[in-house]
Amino acid sequence: MSASVQSLVSQPYKYGFTTDIETDAIARGLSEDVVRMISAKKNEPEFMLEFRLRAYRKWLTMAEPIWPNVSYPPIDYQNIVYYSAPKTQAKKLGSLDEVDPTLLDTFEKLGIPLSEQKRLANVAVDAIFDSVSVATTFKDKLAESGVIFCSISEALQEHPELVEKYLGTVVPIGDNYFAALNSAVFSDGSFVYIPKDTQCPMDLSTYFRINNGDSGQFERTLIVAESGSSVTYLEGCTAPMYDSNQLHAAIVELVAMDDATINYSTVQNWFAGDENGKGGIYNFVTKRGLCSGKNSKISWTQVETGSAITWKYPSCVLVGDNSVGEFYSVALTNNYQQADTGTKMVHVGKNTKSTIISKGISAAKSKNSYRGLVKIGPKAQGARNYSQCDSMLIGDTSSANTFPYIQVQNSTAQVEHEASTSKIGEDQLFYFAQRGISPEDAVSMIISGFCRDVFNKLPMEFAAEADKLLALKLENTVG
Amino acid sequence: MINDNSDIILSVRNLHASVDGTEIIKGLNLEVRAGEIHAIMGLNGSGKSTFSKVLAGHPDYEVTAGEMVFKGQDVLALDPHDRATAGIFLAFQYPLEIPGVSNRDFLRVAYNAHRKARGDEEIDVFDFDDLIEEKLDVVKMEASFLDRSVNEGFSGGEKKRNEILQMALLEPTLAILDETDSGLDIDALKTVAGGVNQLANPDNAVVLITHYQRLLDYIVPDYVHVMADGRIITTGGKDLAKQLESRGYEWVLEEFRAGVTA
Numbered sequence: 001m002s003a004s005v006q007s008l009v010s011q012p013y014k015y016g017f018t019t020d021i022e023t024d025a026i027a028r029g030l031s032e033d034v035v036r037m038i039s040a041k042k043n044e045p046e047f048m049l050e051f052r053l054r055a056y057r058k059w060l061t062m063a064e065p066i067w068p069n070v071s072y073p074p075i076d077y078q079n080i081v082y083y084s085a086p087k088t089q090a091k092k093l094g095s096l097d098e099v100d101p102t103l104l105d106t107f108e109k110l111g112i113p114l115s116e117q118k119r120l121a122n123v124a125v126d127a128i129f130d131s132v133s134v135a136t137t138f139k140d141k142l143a144e145s146g147v148i149f150c151s152i153s154e155a156l157q158e159h160p161e162l163v164e165k166y167l168g169t170v171v172p173i174g175d176n177y178f179a180a181l182n183s184a185v186f187s188d189g190s191f192v193y194i195p196k197d198t199q200c201p202m203d204l205s206t207y208f209r210i211n212n213g214d215s216g217q218f219e220r221t222l223i224v225a226e227s228g229s230s231v232t233y234l235e236g237c238t239a240p241m242y243d244s245n246q247l248h249a250a251i252v253e254l255v256a257m258d259d260a261t262i263n264y265s266t267v268q269n270w271f272a273g274d275e276n277g278k279g280g281i282y283n284f285v286t287k288r289g290l291c292s293g294k295n296s297k298i299s300w301t302q303v304e305t306g307s308a309i310t311w312k313y314p315s316c317v318l319v320g321d322n323s324v325g326e327f328y329s330v331a332l333t334n335n336y337q338q339a340d341t342g343t344k345m346v347h348v349g350k351n352t353k354s355t356i357i358s359k360g361i362s363a364a365k366s367k368n369s370y371r372g373l374v375k376i377g378p379k380a381q382g383a384r385n386y387s388q389c390d391s392m393l394i395g396d397t398s399s400a401n402t403f404p405y406i407q408v409q410n411s412t413a414q415v416e417h418e419a420s421t422s423k424i425g426e427d428q429l430f431y432f433a434q435r436g437i438s439p440e441d442a443v444s445m446i447i448s449g450f451c452r453d454v455f456n457k458l459p460m461e462f463a464a465e466a467d468k469l470l471a472l473k474l475e476n477t478v479g
Numbered sequence: 480m481i482n483d484n485s486d487i488i489l490s491v492r493n494l495h496a497s498v499d500g501t502e503i504i505k506g507l508n509l510e511v512r513a514g515e516i517h518a519i520m521g522l523n524g525s526g527k528s529t530f531s532k533v534l535a536g537h538p539d540y541e542v543t544a545g546e547m548v549f550k551g552q553d554v555l556a557l558d559p560h561d562r563a564t565a566g567i568f569l570a571f572q573y574p575l576e577i578p579g580v581s582n583r584d585f586l587r588v589a590y591n592a593h594r595k596a597r598g599d600e601e602i603d604v605f606d607f608d609d610l611i612e613e614k615l616d617v618v619k620m621e622a623s624f625l626d627r628s629v630n631e632g633f634s635g636g637e638k639k640r641n642e643i644l645q646m647a648l649l650e651p652t653l654a655i656l657d658e659t660d661s662g663l664d665i666d667a668l669k670t671v672a673g674g675v676n677q678l679a680n681p682d683n684a685v686v687l688i689t690h691y692q693r694l695l696d697y698i699v700p701d702y703v704h705v706m707a708d709g710r711i712i713t714t715g716g717k718d719l720a721k722q723l724e725s726r727g728y729e730w731v732l733e734e735f736r737a738g739v740t741a
Binding site for chain 1: 589
């Protein structure tokens, strides 16, 4: 493949700026004292400290997973700052007007206006900067319908019983190495509670920003949808460009009761490292949803374009009879990016259904793997799964892999798996060119066509953003 | 419609082109004027299709000598997509399938790229839909074709008709049809030929690349060229095609060899 095709998929990262702000950060390194310090800084209830310490002790006994199809130098966990917060955020704020203007500016530059007059009309936003939540919009309006949407730190103060009841029930503290680490040191994240029979009146959204070059980000999101309720949740992420790697190890837990629906969408655009593979975020994330009630539904949609390394398998545990799990994913890798991503659909209840649509696009020297597990338990009478994994290669130095694992323990189950690999080649671009369409436009049409099944699942605000993001990623910078 | 006074659209002089270092086009000369229909015939491997790709700018081919001038512009100085918007159209022998991109979007983006190149405003989805409805009649295609992915799952005949639909939409000054007749049944051939005839006018020109006289019963050429070994070795009127049909190519090649050695 010629250099010209390659250059089409490279573009500078436009969220790479750093905000100059005084921070309250603790010293590098991890120990039981650090865990206690984090808990104390957040003035947490006793159960939370116990939870953290159990997780920390568990983590010490575990080893980093080596099975993903990614490679990176060993991470020095003692060289990471586990807590970093803007100083001005130290005390609890009465209203948004008290938020440090530097922070408001930062989010505005990222396209997430938080101030009253400019905020997004139909989306409530929780904005997280390094280790803490700086602001949550539309809280009062949501409270009118009984919806709780706040940072998890605030939830620990205001609704400790809810957090205690659900935290760690979907992703146990010892689930995996990074989950144990997160459970020990998580600093902030979002908490959502939708009461019985309530349709959340607006989309909820969290925007994550890593600013400190030495800190890790360990956020924790917990969403509980009571019987008959529904919510749509969006998540976006960016980070400045540093030539070192930052660790991001998050956990998202979703719980859906009878007849509840949770739609969770992510547009992940962490800094991916430069064209030589220097710098970038290590994105090791555990996301799992529990369809605990009958007829419940959890749908994950993700557009993964950033991070040096992505290790992420948003999953659904389908316990309730007739419950539904969905996973729609686009993962784009360029330069030296490595992604090992996919999903797990665990069918426990009767007549449970799951759908997996995964689209991987790899360019330059990147590595893009789909890894997915479909497990049908012995009691999952009539369970059904449909999986489709498509890979597209741009150029001939990138790689795409598909690792589907299928375990079926019930003979009435139906499991389908389809996979395809295609390549944007010179002949395709020539066909477009012969009709007057430039290679830039051709690549972006082919890619958005390839991703259409997934983009159609994104909420409106995000679909436009995702399309724009991919188009930007594919913009020709060489000319 | 031979008219020596009309404008020269395309002038190819002493063209040489190679792929991976192997020369395929070896000194080709061709002049096409407005209002003319040319047919290029020849055996497999004579360089007919290669010539069409070189003219359109396929990146696999390298022009090593000679010149191509299209409406006064140096073709070699233009990128492939600029050659297209300048008015050179190639109907592909094997149109590619583009999964996920709807025919309607593809056609609209192509059409707007042409408008933009001319300095015209791009047209919106609604105006485009009205326009494309008219063009569908030219090739007798159903509107449902527009909502399928470009060429995906199309039969051979449907793909060829889709090429002519694009030609009808883009209204090129010079259309090269690379074996558009191959693999068509007689009804599809008539439809395609009817479309081409409808589009031919005194201001544009058509070059047909074909193996068979059959197509030329429906699209009558002003000139018939025979290609061999990377160049045009003889040129005649429409009767030449009939002679080739009945007598084969050997006599032409022999006459050419005799001429070369004489």
